[in-house]
Structures are given as structure tokens and as C-alpha cells.
Amino acid sequence: MKKTGAEILCESLIKEGVEVIFGFPGGVVLPFYDTLPKYPQLRHILVRHEQGAAHAADGYARVAGKPGVCLATSGPGATNLVTGIANACLDSSPVIAITGQVARAFIGKDAFQEVDITGITLPITKHNYSVRKASDIARVVKESFFIARTGRPGPVLIDIPRDVFTESAEAHYPDKVNLPSYKPVLYGHPTQIKRAAELINGAKKPLIVAGRGVIISEAYQEVRELAEKAQIPVVTTLLGIGCFPETHVLSYGMIGMHGMAYANTAVDQADVLIAIGMRFDDRATGRVSSFAPRASIIHIDIDPAEIGKNVRVDVPIVGDAKNVLQALNKQISSSDHVDWLRELDEYRKCHPSMDIRETDKLLPQYVIRQIFEATQGEARIVTGVGQHQMWSAQHFYYIKPNSLISSGGLGTMGFELPASMGVKVACPNETVWCIAGDGGFQMTLHELATIACEKIAVKIAIINNGFLGMVRQWQELFYGKRYVATPLYGPDFVKLADAYGIAGMRVTDKKQVSAAIHKAMAHDGPFVIDFRVEPEENVFPMVPPGASIVECIEMPKPEAVDTRR
Amino acid sequence: MNGPYHTLVALVEDRPGVLNRVSSVLRRRDFNIESIAVGRTDQPELSRMTIVVNAESANVEQVRKQLSKLIDVVKIFDITEESKVERELALIKVKTTPATRGEIIHIVNIFRANIVDVAPDSMIVEVTGDEDKISSLLALLQGFGIKEMARTGRIAITRGGTGPLIIDEEPKVIRQVRKPPVPESPANW
Numbered sequence: 001m002k003k004t005g006a007e008i009l010c011e012s013l014i015k016e017g018v019e020v021i022f023g024f025p026g027g028v029v030l031p032f033y034d035t036l037p038k039y040p041q042l043r044h045i046l047v048r049h050e051q052g053a054a055h056a057a058d059g060y061a062r063v064a065g066k067p068g069v070c071l072a073t074s075g076p077g078a079t080n081l082v083t084g085i086a087n088a089c090l091d092s093s094p095v096i097a098i099t100g101q102v103a104r105a106f107i108g109k110d111a112f113q114e115v116d117i118t119g120i121t122l123p124i125t126k127h128n129y130s131v132r133k134a135s136d137i138a139r140v141v142k143e144s145f146f147i148a149r150t151g152r153p154g155p156v157l158i159d160i161p162r163d164v165f166t167e168s169a170e171a172h173y174p175d176k177v178n179l180p181s182y183k184p185v186l187y188g189h190p191t192q193i194k195r196a197a198e199l200i201n202g203a204k205k206p207l208i209v210a211g212r213g214v215i216i217s218e219a220y221q222e223v224r225e226l227a228e229k230a231q232i233p234v235v236t237t238l239l240g241i242g243c244f245p246e247t248h249v250l251s252y253g254m255i256g257m258h259g260m261a262y263a264n265t266a267v268d269q270a271d272v273l274i275a276i277g278m279r280f281d282d283r284a285t286g287r288v289s290s291f292a293p294r295a296s297i298i299h300i301d302i303d304p305a306e307i308g309k310n311v312r313v314d315v316p317i318v319g320d321a322k323n324v325l326q327a328l329n330k331q332i333s334s335s336d337h338v339d340w341l342r343e344l345d346e347y348r349k350c351h352p353s354m355d356i357r358e359t360d361k362l363l364p365q366y367v368i369r370q371i372f373e374a375t376q377g378e379a380r381i382v383t384g385v386g387q388h389q390m391w392s393a394q395h396f397y398y399i400k401p402n403s404l405i406s407s408g409g410l411g412t413m414g415f416e417l418p419a420s421m422g423v424k425v426a427c428p429n430e431t432v433w434c435i436a437g438d439g440g441f442q443m444t445l446h447e448l449a450t451i452a453c454e455k456i457a458v459k460i461a462i463i464n465n466g467f468l469g470m471v472r473q474w475q476e477l478f479y480g481k482r483y484v485a486t487p488l489y490g491p492d493f494v495k496l497a498d499a500y501g502i503a504g505m506r507v508t509d510k511k512q513v514s515a516a517i518h519k520a521m522a523h524d525g526p527f528v529i530d531f532r533v534e535p536e537e538n539v540f541p542m543v544p545p546g547a548s549i550v551e552c553i554e555m556p557k558p559e560a561v562d563t564r565r
Numbered sequence: 566m567n568g569p570y571h572t573l574v575a576l577v578e579d580r581p582g583v584l585n586r587v588s589s590v591l592r593r594r595d596f597n598i599e600s601i602a603v604g605r606t607d608q609p610e611l612s613r614m615t616i617v618v619n620a621e622s623a624n625v626e627q628v629r630k631q632l633s634k635l636i637d638v639v640k641i642f643d644i645t646e647e648s649k650v651e652r653e654l655a656l657i658k659v660k661t662t663p664a665t666r667g668e669i670i671h672i673v674n675i676f677r678a679n680i681v682d683v684a685p686d687s688m689i690v691e692v693t694g695d696e697d698k699i700s701s702l703l704a705l706l707q708g709f710g711i712k713e714m715a716r717t718g719r720i721a722i723t724r725g726g727t728g729p730l731i732i733d734e735e736p737k738v739i740r741q742v743r744k745p746p747v748p749e750s751p752a753n754w
Contacts, residue, residue, distance in 0.1 A: 122586060123593045127636040147636060181578065181639040305630035 003171040005134035005164045006035035009098075012141035014041055015173050018069050020060065020425055021045070022053035026073020027113060028100035031165035045425065045454055048446035050077050052418035054084020055444070057095045059382060059422030062405050067094040067148045068422060074100045075113030078159075079120065083412060086124040088155040090409025091239065092212065094148035095155040097121075103163040104132060118159050126154030131161070134169035146177045151184030152303040153216060184302060188319035188327060196274070196298045196315045197331035203272035205294075205340045206232045209255065212239035212408070213277015213301060213321050220244070220401050222325035223276065229329065231336040232274070233344055235263040237284045238393055239408040240277070245399045252344055253353070256284040257543045258390040260353035264541075264549040266344055270295045277301060277321045280310040281409070286549035300324050351554060353541055354394060362510045364388060364463045364533040368395040371433055371461065374517045379431040380405060380423050382458075384416035384440030387469035390539045392435045414443030420458045421447055431459065431521060438464040438490045448500040451526045459520045460528045462493050465535045473538050477553070478545075497528035504528035570599060570696075571625045572651065572721050575614040575632060575641035576730055579605065583637045587614065594631050596623040600718030611639065613730075615720045640730060644723055651721040655699050656681075657690045660710035669709060676702045687712055 003011070009032065013021070020043045025033050036044060047053045050072040057068030072081050078099040088095040102111040118130045127147050129140045137160070144156040200206055214223055223244055227234050233252045234244045244251055253260035255267055264286075267273065273295040278284065285291040291311060299306075299313040300321055307316040317324055356365045368391050371379075377399035383389040383406045398404055405423055407415040420434035441462050451458060463469075472486040497504035503523055507516045507530065520527035540555035577583050584603055591598055599617040606613050616632075618625050625643060633641050661669060669688065673680055678692035692702050696719065703711075723730075 118582075119585075122589045179636065182636050303634070305627065305634055309627060 001171060002168045004031070004035065005131075005137055005160065005167050005169065006032045007038070008134060008137045008169065008171050009141065009160070009165070010035055010039045010042060011171065012138050012173060013069065014039060016141065016145045017066055019043060021069045021071050022047055022056040022060075022422065023071035024048075024050050024053060024073065024077060026075075026077050026100060028074045028102060028162040029071065029165070031162065032071075032100070035165075045421075045450065047418070048449050049444065050080035051084050051414070052421070052444055052447045052450065054081045054095065054097065055087065055412070055415050055418035056422035056425070056447075057097070058084060058088045058091075058093045058415075059405055059419030060426045061088070061094045061153075061422075063380060063402060063423050064426035067096050067145055069096045069098065071098045072100070073113065074102055074117075074162075075115050077113075078115055078117040082120060082124070083410075085121055085155045085157065087407055087410040087412045087415065089124045089126070091407065092153050092216065093155070094153040096144055096148055097125075097155060097157045099157065099159050100165070101130070101159045101161040104161045105163075107161065117157065121157050124155070125157050126152075128157035128159065130159045131164055134164050134167040137164070137169075138171065138173045142174055143177050143179060146179070147182065151182070185304070185318045186302070186320045186323055188300070188317040188324035190327070192315055192317045193324065193327050194331065196300075196317060197328055199272050199296055199298060199315060200230060200232075200274065200328075201331075201333050201335070203337075205270050205337065206230065206272040206274065207266050207270035207295070208232050208234045208274045208276065209237070209267065209278055210234060210240045210243045210276050211237040211278025212243075214240060214243035215277075215402050217277060217302075217321035218401075219276070219322040219325055222322055222329060224248075225329050226274075226325060226332060229334050230332050231338075231341065233266060233337075233341060235259075235266055237278045237281070237408075238406065239404075241393055241404045242398045242400070242402045246397045247399055250341075252348070254393055255549065257286070257549075258394070258539050258541065259284075259543075259549070260348075260394070261351040261541045261552055261554055262344060262348040262353065264543070264552060265347050265351075267292050268294070268548075268550045269343070273297045275299045275301075276325070279303075279306045282310075283408075285310065286543050286547060286551075290548035290550075353554070355555070356395065357555075360510060361534045362508065362513070362532065364465070364531070364537055365391050365395045366510060367461065367463065367513055367531050367533065368392050368435070370513045370517055371435070372396045374514065374521060375431055375433070377403070379403065379433050380427060381433050381435060382406070382416055382420035382423055383435045384437050385411045385413045385470075386437045386440060387465075387473065387537070387539050388435055388437045388463035390470075391463070394539075413437070413440035416440055417444045417447045417451075417458075417460070420460070421451055421456050424456045424458050432457075434458045434460045436460060436462045437469060438462055438466065438493075439468045439488055441493075442488075442490060445496070448497065448502060448526075448528075452501045455525065457525050457527075460526065461517075461520075462528065462530050463533055464490065464493065464530050465533050465537065466490065467535060469537075470539070472536070473542075476536070476538065477542070493528060493530040502526050502528055504530065506530045506532065508532045569620045571618045571620050571643055571645040572649070572719065573616040573618060573625070573629055573632075573641060573643050574721060574730060575616065576606070576639045577603075577612050577614055577635075578637045578639060579610050579612040580637060583612065584614075586635055586637055587616075587632060590631055590635060591616075591628070594627070596628050596631075598623075600716075602718035602720050604720075613720075615718070617719050642730065644721060648724045649721050650724060651695045651719055652693055653696065653699055653719045654691070654693050654717045655703070656715045657692070657703065657706055657711060658682075658687050658713040659690060659706045660712055661686060661688050665709055669706070672702070672705050678702060
């Protein structure tokens with residue numbers, strides 16, 4: 001039976017289990033939008049900027065366990081997706097970006113709203129397609145979803161010309177994909193696993209460093225089993241937060257540039273490092289030449305290209321974290337490392353990293369901690385990028401799996417609001433807190449309209465210090481406090497929320513914080529809280545650029561004790 | 566003979582833009598490439614690419630792994646250590662005078678190269694061979710003055726009946742004769 005390309009696309013998306021599309025219409029996608037009402041199973045959420053659609057699809061994908069779909073028109077619509085696609089690429093998030101394109105006869109002729117989006121997104125997509133026949137659409141959609149969600153997930157772009165939407169073709173959805181060149185290795189090599197087990201069993205100071213791969217693979221049980229069976233302390237990268245309960249006795253926090261001092265020390269002192277689903281990003285490693293100098297490194301990752309890319313690896317294991325750990329755990333003997341854990345506990349006592357100093361001022365760290373107290377960890381926290389992101393990683397205790405959604409690899413300001421929208425749409429019955437900085441919030445605040453209109457009840461906490469905080473911190477520490485282009489004029493966020501029909505309130509006093517948070521959570525619908533926090537607060541610990549991760553600058557202590565090493 | 570140069574051979578899907586995808590990865594990852602040559606194979610859907618990388622300026626293993634990630638790249642191997650045949654073709658337009666023409670022809674014959682064009686003041690020499698042969702001939706002809714030249718870039722095939730990229734007698738089957746270091750994973754998406 002013959003159908004139009006637009007109909008085939010809708011039916012293919014439904015076959016792939018798509019329930020939501022975040023999109024923005026335009027000339028060349030009009031045929032698609034005209035067809036959409038025939039398929040009420042597909043909910044379309046109209047955003048206010050395509051970047052919002054891309055980030056929403058990304059946030060959706062991270063918590064829904066299936067690809068998120070965003071759709072834009074050609075030309076500027078497609079280019080507005082680029083930041084979101086790059087973000088999804090660096091954080092390994094399965095996003096399907098569908099862009100319209102000018103009619104086939106006009107391609108390559110600088111037509112109206114024409115842009116070579118497949119060329120532009122080559123380096124930032126896992127794969128992309130330029131569809132030239134309506135009969136290809138079904139196969140392309142099936143392959144795209146397969147590529148996006150298997151192996152190391154990533155964004156896939158499908159570019160469809162206008163006249164392909166209207167062309168008729170036989171609608172036949174394939175059962176299988178035929179991609180002879182794409183065969184991710186899912187099960188680790190037995191010899192490598194055996195070597196790893198031997199190393200771990202003989203280690204005096206083993207350490208697990210867990211990254212986002214554990215979350216993607218849902219290997220929570222397996223990591224916990226490994227840690228508990230052999231009494232191995234666990235640290236995580238920023239994006240690995242939420243893979244191991246932070247209240248667990250073996251949890252030693254986050255490593256990296258703003259990680260806890262004791263976590264970075266653990267990496268430095270370890271003799272066997274078990275890296276699972278992390279890629280030794282420069283934010284996590286600090287100066288690579290002095291990273292984990294005493295450790296043999298076991299690297300478990302599904303992407304073979306990551307192994308050996310940044311650091312030398314002693315036991316590489318290519319495979320899915322869950323599968324590899326299941327096989328590995330069978331060979332791990334029960335043991336304990338009392339002395340090693342005691343050493344770390346001692347260090348943690350002397351270098352707390354997580355203390356919030358006593359003061360009457362409204363500290364951003366205090367706000368984050370109060371959000372934890374109010375939710376008791378039963379929430380998804382979506383952050384933007386900057387100081388507030390680091391405080392959110394440090395001062396909230398992540399107990400629930402996959403409860404932190406943040407832009408790590410690309411560090412995209414403005415990620416917070418649209419992504420929290422996507423997260424809430426995927427988890428409508430959960431509390432979703434969007435923790436925003438006043439800088440990043442102003443980049444994508446237009447999505448307040450989407451939230452209000454679609455009744456997406458995210459709770460928004462704006463950590464408002466009137467600065468581009470992280471940049472200001474660098475200027476203070478490394479550029480002689482010359483604040484160039486960092487003082488930030490912003491609107492009255494409460495009035496702004498009200499203009500969008502969203503409830504809100506301002507908090508200027510420490511005593512109002514808890515009440516405001518509870519009010520927001522009790523409110524039925526989205527809520528904005530403008531927290532006017534201490535303007536020149538810094539994130540500590542901090543590893544200066546180019547330094548080793550143990551050379552961190554810690555929070556200045558009130559007593560005159562020099563604890564810096 | 567190879568020095569720091571590694572020869573990578575890739576089988577890629579013959580689709581529009583595949584060369585662009587490969588060169589895009591090479592550029593994006595900042596890998597310096599000596600040469601890249603691509604052409605069809607006897608199988609209609611597959612093309613074969615030969616990439617020469619200078620190991621001193623690029624991590625060859627990373628080049629191979631990053632290209633392997635491309636959906637269009639079916640197989641890619643580093644055949645530097647294999648016993649192989651490598652060839653390149655060069656067309657060299659060399660300046661000639663009545664006095665030098667004889668000597669040039671003599672040199673061309675020694676190298677078993679061909680003269681494919683003769684003009685009053687120049688001739689085009691066609692030479693096929695490995696890197697050393699072409700460099701040597703070039704060095705000699707440089708003395709006479711080279712007006713123009715074009716090189717194809719290296720292509721290579723492993724010697725004998727075995728090799729990682731043998732294409733089976735039955736059509737549409739690519740069989741790896743050498744056992745891969747990692748066992749096949751069950752398709753368990």
C-alpha cells in the first residue's frame with residue numbers, strides 16, 4: 001500500500017516506540033505537520049527555539065531509556081539544533097534529530113533556508129542520513145534508532161527533503177537492520193576479564209572509578225556487588241553521579257577539577273584503578289602525566305576508541321559494563337581493605353570538602369542542601385553549567401539511580417531548562433528540579449512558554465548571583481580579580497515567570513529557603529524560585545588548570561591551619 | 566623501507582560522501598596523513614581505501630579505531646607489518662632539450678618506466694612502483710627540471726592467499742581468514 005513519505009515517517013516513529021516529538025515547524029516540514037494529526041499517538045510539543053527541542057530530546061533520552069526525538073525545519077531550524085546535537089554526542093545520549101531540507105532539485109544551489117546540515121553535523125553525530133527517496137525512510141528510521149541506542153549511544157540526524165515528504169512509496173517496515181560494519185562488542189574478552197580479576201584480587205588499594213557508562217548500561221547492581229564483595233571504595237566522575245548511592249559507606253564522592261579532595265587523593269594513592277564507563281576526560285584527570293601514578297588501570301568501556309586515548313591502560317576490556325561486570329564479579333574473591341578505607345576516611349576527616357560554612361548569608365551551597373533535605377533524594381536534578389552545576393554535584397546526595405542530568409562533555413549553558421522539560425515529560429510522576437544559573441537561564445528562558453503551555457511541572461531554582469559565576473571565579477583566582485564581561489544584568493525572574501503565567505517567588509534570606517522550596521513542591525504546576533545568593537562565592541575544591549588532581553585549592557578554613565599539600 | 570609510515574587499508578561502503586566522512590574524521594582528530602587513495606573493488610557496494618599515516622605525527626592505533634567507529638567503514642587494518650605489495654603511479658612532465666633527451670630516455674629505461682607523451686621541450690614519464698622507486702626516479706629527473714607532476718598515493722595488497730581483507734568466492738561475503746583477536750559477540754541488542 002502506498003503512503004506519502006510523511007506518513008511513512010510517522011508510522012516508522014510509532015513502530016520505534018516514539019511517544020513525544022519536540023519540534024518547531026517551518027516551510028519544508030509543513031507536509032509532515034499536516035500529516036501529524038492523523039497519528040494521535042505522537043505527542044508534539046512545540047518549543048520556542050530549536051535548541052530547546054534538541055536539549056529536551058536529550059534530557060528525555062537520558063531518563064526514558066529510549067531515544068528522544070527532535071524535529072526542525074531546514075536552514076536556521078537545523079542549525080539551531082547543532083548545539084544540542086553536539087551536547088548529545090559528547091555525553092553519549094541517544095537523540096534522533098529530524099530536519100527538513102529543501103526539495104531535491106534545489107539541493108546544493110544555495111536555496112532559501114538551505115544549509116548542508118549533514119555536512120555540518122558530520123563530526124558531532126554518530127551517523128547521519130540524507131534521505132533521497134521516500135522508499136528509504138522506513139529503513140533509515142530503523143537504522144537510525146538502532147545506531148542511536150546501541151553500543152555507545154549517540155545522536156543520529158535524518159535530513160528529509162520537502163518533496164520526499166510528499167512522495168508516495170510502498171510502506172514496508174523492515175524487521176531487521178543490515179549494518180555489516182556496525183557490530184558493537186558487548187561481552188568482554190574472557191582472558192582480559194581473568195587478568196582484571198587477578199589484579200583486583202591482589203590489590204591492596206583498589207578503587208572503582210565509575211562514569212556515565214554505568215548508568216547507560218544500568219549496571220548499578222553489578223557495581224554495588226563488586227564494591228561490597230571486595231570492599232572497594234567507589235568514586236565517580238561528574239556524569240557518573242547517580243550510579244552508586246552517595247550515602248553508601250563505600251562511596252567516596254566525585255573526582256576531578258571540582259571533585260572532593262579525598263576522592264582525588266584516592267585516585268592518586270590507588271594501586272589498581274577499575275575504570276568503568278568513563279573516558280578519562282581532562283576535567284576528571286587533571287594533568288594526565290601525574291594521573292594515578294601508582295595504579296594499574298583496568299578500563300572497561302564499550303567504545304574501543306576510548307581505551308588508550310588519554311591514558312595508558314594495563315587491562316583493556318571492551319564491552320558493555322553490565323555484561324563485563326557480571327562475568328568479572330564471578331571471579332572476584334571476597335576480601336576487605338580495612339587499612340585502605342581507614343586511610344581514606346582519615347583523609348576525608350581532615351579535608352571535608354563538603355562542609356557548608358556557618359553564616360547568615362544566603363549561600364548557594366545551602367540552597368542545594370535544602371533541596372536535598374526537602375526531597376530526600378527522591379527527585380531528578382537537572383543542572384545547567386557553571387558554579388551552580390558544581391555545587392549541585394557536591395551538596396546534593398544522589399541516592400536514586402540516574403538522578404543527576406547535566407551537560408558534562410560540552411558544558412552547554414542553557415541546557416537546564418529545556419532538558420528539565422524533557423526529563424519531566426519522560427517522568428511525569430517524579431519531582432524534577434531544574435537548578436539554573438542566572439547566566440545559563442537567560443540563554444534558554446524562552447522555554448518557560450513551553451512549560452506553561454504544556455503544563456510541564458518542573459520546579460526551577462535560579463541560583464542568582466548577578467555574575468557569570470564560574471568565569472568570575474577564574475578571573476578572581478587567575479586573572480587578578482579583573483571582572484571583564486562577567487557582571488550580569490538580569491531581569492526580575494519572578495516578574496518574568498509571571499509574564500509567562502508561571503508562579504514564582506524571590507528568596508533573599510537564608511531563613512526563607514526551606515519554606516520556599518516546600519511551597520514550590522506543593523504547588524501544582526511549574527514554579528520559579530529566584531534565589532538571590534551571595535555574589536562572589538567560589539567553588540572549592542578546585543584543581544587549577546594544568547595541575548595534578550591532588551594539587552587542589554581547598555575551601556579557606558576559618559582556623560589558620562594550612563591543609564594544602 | 567617503511568620508516569615511521571604505517572599503511573592502513575579500509576573496506577568502506579560505496580556510498581556518496583564516504584570519502585568525506587573519512588577525511589572529516591582525520592581532520593577533526595587532527596591526524597596528519599601522508600596519502601589517501603580510494604577506488605572500487607569487484608564488489609559493487611564496497612570501495613577500498615589505502616591510507617598512509619606517519620606514526621611520528623599521529624597515533625596510528627587511534628586513527629584505526631576512530632575510523633572503525635564510522636558506520637560506513639566495514640573493516641580497517643594496519644598492514645604495515647604484513648608481507649605486502651605496494652604500488653603508486655606517478656606522471657612526471659620533465660623538461661627536455663635535444664641535448665638531454667637521450668639521457669632522460671636512458672634513465673627512464675633503467676627504471677622500466679614509460680614515456681607516454683613527447684613534446685618539443687618536454688616529455689611525460691609514467692612510472693609505477695613502490696615509494697623508493699618513485700622517489701629515486703624523481704630525484705634523478707629533478708636535475709633536468711620538472712614542469713608538472715601528479716601522484717596517485719599508495720595502494721597495497723598483502724601477499725599470498727591469506728590476509729585480513731580477502732573477499733570470498735561467493736558474492737556478498739567478506740570472510741576474515743585470520744582469526745580476530747576478540748571472539749564474535751552474540752547479537753544481543
